[in-house]
Amino acid sequence: xxxxxxxxxxxxxxxxxxxxxxxxxxxxxxxxxxxxxxxxxxxxxxxxxxxxxxxxxxxxxxxxxxxxxxxxxxxxxxxxxxxxxxxxxxxxxxxxxxxxxxxxxxxxxxxxxxxxxxxxxxxxxxxxxxxxxxxxxxxxxxxxxxxxxxxxxxxxxxxxxxxxxxxxxxxxxxxxxxxxxxxxxxxxxxxxxxxxxxxxxxxxxxxxxxxxxxxxxxxxxxxxxxxxxxxxxxxxxxxxxxxxxxxxxxxxxxxxxxxxxxxxxxxxxxxxxxxxxxxxxxxxxxxxxxxxxxxx
Amino acid sequence: xxxxxxxxxxxxxxxxxxxxxxxxxxxxxxxxxxxxxxxxxxxxxxxxxxxxxxxxxxxxxxxxxxxxxxxxxxxxxxxxxxxxxxxxxxxxxxxxxxxxxxxxxxxxxxxxxxxxxxxxxxxxxxxxxxxxxxxxxxxxxxxxxxxxxxxxxxxxxxxxxxxxxxxxxxxxxxxxxxxxxxxxxxxxxxxxxxxxxxxxxxxxxxxxxxxxxxxxxxxxxxxxxxxxxxxxxxxxxxxxxxxxxxxxxxxxxxxxxxxxxxxxxxxxxxxxxxxxxxxxxxxxxxxxxxxxxxxxxxxxxxxxxxxxxxxxxxxxxxxxxxxxxxxxxxxxxxxxxxxxxxx
Numbered sequence: 201x202x203x204x205x206x207x208x209x210x211x212x213x214x215x216x217x218x219x220x221x222x223x224x225x226x227x228x229x230x231x232x233x234x235x236x237x238x239x240x241x242x243x244x245x246x247x248x249x250x251x252x253x254x255x256x257x258x259x260x261x262x263x264x265x266x267x268x269x270x271x272x273x274x275x276x277x278x279x280x281x282x283x284x285x286x287x288x289x290x291x292x293x294x295x296x297x298x299x300x301x302x303x304x305x306x307x308x309x310x311x312x313x314x315x316x317x318x319x320x321x322x323x324x325x326x327x328x329x330x331x332x333x334x335x336x337x338x339x340x341x342x343x344x345x346x347x348x349x350x351x352x353x354x355x356x357x358x359x360x361x362x363x364x365x366x367x368x369x370x371x372x373x374x375x376x377x378x379x380x381x382x383x384x385x386x387x388x389x390x391x392x393x394x395x396x397x398x399x400x401x402x403x404x405x406x407x408x409x410x411x412x413x414x415x416x417x418x419x420x421x422x423x424x425x426x427x428x429x430x431x432x433x434x435x436x437x438x439x440x441x442x443x444x445x446x447x448x449x450x451x452x453x454x455x456x457x458x459x460x461x462x463x464x465x466x467x468x469x470x471x472x473x474x475x476x477x478x479x480x481x482x483x484x485x486x487x488x489x490x491x492x493x494x495x496x
Numbered sequence: 497x498x499x500x501x502x503x504x505x506x507x508x509x510x511x512x513x514x515x516x517x518x519x520x521x522x523x524x525x526x527x528x529x530x531x532x533x534x535x536x537x538x539x540x541x542x543x544x545x546x547x548x549x550x551x552x553x554x555x556x557x558x559x560x561x562x563x564x565x566x567x568x569x570x571x572x573x574x575x576x577x578x579x580x581x582x583x584x585x586x587x588x589x590x591x592x593x594x595x596x597x598x599x600x601x602x603x604x605x606x607x608x609x610x611x612x613x614x615x616x617x618x619x620x621x622x623x624x625x626x627x628x629x630x631x632x633x634x635x636x637x638x639x640x641x642x643x644x645x646x647x648x649x650x651x652x653x654x655x656x657x658x659x660x661x662x663x664x665x666x667x668x669x670x671x672x673x674x675x676x677x678x679x680x681x682x683x684x685x686x687x688x689x690x691x692x693x694x695x696x697x698x699x700x701x702x703x704x705x706x707x708x709x710x711x712x713x714x715x716x717x718x719x720x721x722x723x724x725x726x727x728x729x730x731x732x733x734x735x736x737x738x739x740x741x742x743x744x745x746x747x748x749x750x751x752x753x754x755x756x757x758x759x760x761x762x763x764x765x766x767x768x769x770x771x772x773x774x775x776x777x778x779x780x781x782x783x784x785x786x787x788x789x790x791x792x793x794x795x796x797x798x799x800x801x802x803x804x805x806x807x808x809x810x811x812x813x814x815x816x817x818x819x820x821x822x823x824x825x826x827x828x829x830x831x832x833x834x835x836x837x838x839x
Contacts, residue, residue, distance in 0.1 A: 246839045250646075296825040297832045300839060301642045302768075302778060305585070306824070309765050309817020317810035375837045424650050437643065439839070473654030480647035484637050495638045496581045496716075496780070 225459045230345040230406050233451040235419070235426035236433075237352055238286075238399030240447045243430055244372045245392045246439025247300035251289065251307030252400045253423035255282050257416055258315040259404030264326040264414030265318070275334065279401040285311070286397020290390035300393075308423075315416040323415035326408050335409045344409035348402045356444035368392060373440035424475045429454040431482040438488040533774045533790040540794060544801045551804060554681070560793075560800050561682045565689040566744045566751075567792045570767045571774075572696035573627075573737030575788040578771055579700070579713045580733055581780025582634065582641035587741050587767060588760035589652020590626040594619040594745030596659035599755035603668040606661065612671070620742040626652060627738020631731035641734075656757050666754040675750025685747045692740065696785035709733060713780030762813055769820045770795040772827050779831060795819070 235252055242249040259282050266274030285307070293303045328335040334344045359365035370378040371388045379385040403422075408414050433450025435442025461471060489495070544551040570587055577584045600607060601615035611618070630648055634641045675685045700706035708729045711719040720726045748759045774791025776783025798819070802812050 248642075292821065292825065293838075296828060297836055297838045298824050298828045299642075299778065301583075302824050303821055305768070306765075306817045306819075306821035309762075309820060310814045311817075313810050313812075313814025313817060317808055317814060321810065424646075437640075467658070469657035469660070470654050472650035472657070476647040476650035476654065480633060480639065480644055483639050483643050484633070487639060489638050495634070495640055496583075 224462070225455050226341060227410055228458055229451060229455040230348055231403055231410070231419070232422060232426055232429055232454055233352065233448065234348055234399050234403035234406055235422055236429040236447050236451045236454075237355065237444065238396035238403070239426050240430045240433075240435050240442060240444070241368070241392045241395045241399070242300070243427075243435050243437055244368055244439055244442055245389055246372050246375070246437075247293070247389065247392070248427075248437070249286075249289070249304045249393065249396045250301055250423065251285075251304040251311055252396050252403075253419045253421075253426065254308045254312040254315065255285055255397060255400035256403040256407065256419040256422075258282075258311040258318075259401045260407045260414045260419060261315045261319045261404075261416055263404055264324065264408055267408075268327045272334070275405060278404070279398060282397040282401030282404070283394050284397070286394040286400070287390055289397070290393030293393065294386040294389050312417070312420060319414070319416040321416065323413055323418075326412050326414055328412070334405070335412065342406070342409040345406050348406050351402065352444065352448075359444060364388070364391065369440055371439075424472070424479055425454045425458065426451075428475055428479040428482060431479065431486055434486060436486045436488050437483050438491045441488070530775070530787075533787060533794065536773075537790055537794050537797065540797055540801070544797065544804070548801070548804045551801065556800070556804075558681050560796055561686045562751075563800070564793055564796045565683065565685040566747050567763070567766050567770060567796060568689040568789055569692050569740050569744045569747065570763060571771050571788050571792040572692050572785050573740035574767050575771050575774075575776050575783065575785050576696065576700070576709060576733050577641070577737050578776050578778060579709050579780055579783060580730060581713045581716070581778075582730070582734075583768075583778070584627075584630065584645045584734065584737050584741075585642055585764060586626060586630060586645040586648040586652060586738075587744075587764050589649040589656075590623050590738055590741035591652070591745040591748065591760040591763065592656035592755075592757055593626065593652040593659075594623045594742035595749045595759060596656045596665070596755045596757075597622050598746055598749055599665040599667055600659060602671040604665045604671075605667075606663065606665040615671075616674075616746050619746050620739050623742020623745065624735045624739035627735040627741070628731065630738065631734030634734065635727040635730040653757065656755075660755070660757060664754050664756060667749065669753070672750040672753055675747055683751075685750065688743075689747075692743070693785060693789050700784055705729065705732065710781055713782070715781075762816065765813075765816045765820050766795045766799070767792065769816060769823050772820075772823045775827065777827060777831075778824060779828070791823075 235256060238252050239249055259278050262281070263275055263278045266278065270277070289300075289303055289307050292298070293300045334342070334347070336343050338346060359368065367378070367383050367388050370381075370383055371385045375385050378388075403419060407419055411418070429450040430442070430447055431437060431450070432453055433442070433446035433448070435446055435450075458471070461474070462468070541551075550556055574584055574587065598615050598619035601609050601611045601618055603610040603612075609615070626648055630641070630645050633639055633644045675683065677684045679687065700709065708719065708724045711722070711724055712726055712729060716726060744763070745760070749755055752759060770792030771788040772778060772791065773794055774783065774788035776788045776791075795816075799812065799816075802815065807815075
């Protein structure tokens with residue numbers, strides 16, 4: 201399908217495969233990929249994280265504030281904070297047994313509000329200072345993005361080969377059965393949200409290393425495309441089915457689509473319509489209805 | 497053996513162990529829970545009156561009433577959806593889509609249209625068709641409502657952005673008078689909102705649709721087996737909610753006089769938090785429009801208090817997100833159970 205999409209777009213628009221649009225593609229992809237990986241972890245558990253793009257914006261703002269003074273340490277501190285944010289969401293979700301979309305919807309409000317508050321609603325340039333090596337480019341790609349993708353590769357390996365990975369799929373496939381076979385299901389869910397927070401932090405880092413500007417709202421528009429990437433890639437929203445490889449393909453498809461829409465001259469104003477419908481259609485085709493007795 | 501029988505006897509219908517002489521008997525507890533939102537509201541108003549001399553002035557209370565109109569209308573629609581056990585996240589998108597449609601059809605400065613009342617009716621129709629789409633996809637394609645309405649949220653925003661040409665449409669004063677004309681010092685839309693609240697309460701309490709909504713929220717499978725046309729009820733409720741989002745869009749347009757893509761920002765939080773604070777459970781089947789309206793007014797008063805206290809507006813948004821989480825958790829707390837799985 202990805203091949204079809206690339207083929208289709210380049211047939212319709214011959215200048216799609218030129219350097220400029222390939223560069224935009226390379227810019228969009230790591231960001232969507234990071235957000236999609238976090239979202240995928242939570243979706244594999246049968247949950248959803250509506251806050252992850254807002255957390256990425258928040259991370260970008262705080263990193264931009266801290267990098268000039270603390271350099272890499274500041275980046276690591278922010279990654280720790282976003283991971284803890286994920287832990288908080290997950291803990292509230294399992295402890296209060298409240299729907300994850302509801303908790304993270306509240307989180308969306310909290311973190312986008314705080315991102316605006318901390319930045320006073322303005323965008324500002326980032327002086328890489330000590331952390332300039334993260335912002336340096338290899339073949340035009342910031343090292344931070346390369347670093348993030350390396351982490352993704354490691355994550356793919358870890359999901360397939362560790363106890364945690366197997367437990368993640370087990371809980372996603374049937375939480376009750378997993379708990380009864382001795383998996384601490386609630387801990388696995390909290391860890392899933394923690395990973396989502398961690399990847400949101402990475403997304404924030406990728407964002408500022410690319411733009412060298414931090415804005416409190418840039419990442420927010422990527423919430424829906426990232427969810428669409430996960431589901432288009434073939435991770436079912438009901439949980440338990442999917443993986444990093446599929447999400448990689450999904451994220452590439454979304455990035456190609458976004459760049460393709462721009463190249464084809466389709467106004468940005470109607471792109472939310474396309475992604476909204478796309479998300480619903482892809483959920484409709486991948487959802488496992490047998491697993492849900494009643495659909496609310 | 498004997499002690500087990502003892503405990504069994506001390507359990508009441510709701511399964512809570514009665515601790516003998518405690519003042520908070522289960523019956524009192526239920527009654528307190530029903531009146532809790534009203535008490536909270538009164539307490540909140542008392543505290544604000546003591547903290548800030550500007551709160552209890554006629555001018556400020558009129559402002560609160562004016563600010564309540566839009567959230568109240570949205571709350572009626574959302575309360576009905578939540579009573580089903582579903583959710584409608586598309587409120588903000590539908591609101592701005594209707595807002596722009598009405599602005600471009602009523603007397604405005606961008607084109608020559610002047611449809612008057614018809615423009616408003618078309619706007620309500622556009623809202624209703626968004627809701628209809630939500631309901632049809634949710635009930636017939638069997639996709640969780642949060643996912644469907646999350647998609648239509650952005651579709652609505654896209655429609656509004658598309659309708660926004662080079663300049664935001666501004667409507668004539670005449671076309672907005674039905675919203676902002678004052679009666680007893682309060683804008684007319686507040687009274688329309690009150691009528692909507694009463695109508696919503698009447699529908700829920702006295703009509704078959706209302707009883708079916710509670711039945712589906714209580715236990716969908718049981719309701720279906722008893723002959724309730726579950727799908728039809730769901731579609732109807734989503735369409736009604738969409739129409740009310742359209743009405744909220746019309747109010748917002750009348751208030752501001754100019755259509756704005758960001759006009760509905762933050763409405764979803766206020767509405768969900770209000771509906772849930774009023775005691776309408778997210779799991780469905782319990783609560784009602786009147787309770788939710790009290791919850792909505794609590795949110796408006798709270799916001800008003802924060803504004804009077806000079807809290808940073810961005811921080812107010814963050815606080816509302818936190819209130820959503822706290823309200824949902826607090827109201828859901830008693831239904832927790834071992835091995836219960838909530839996605």
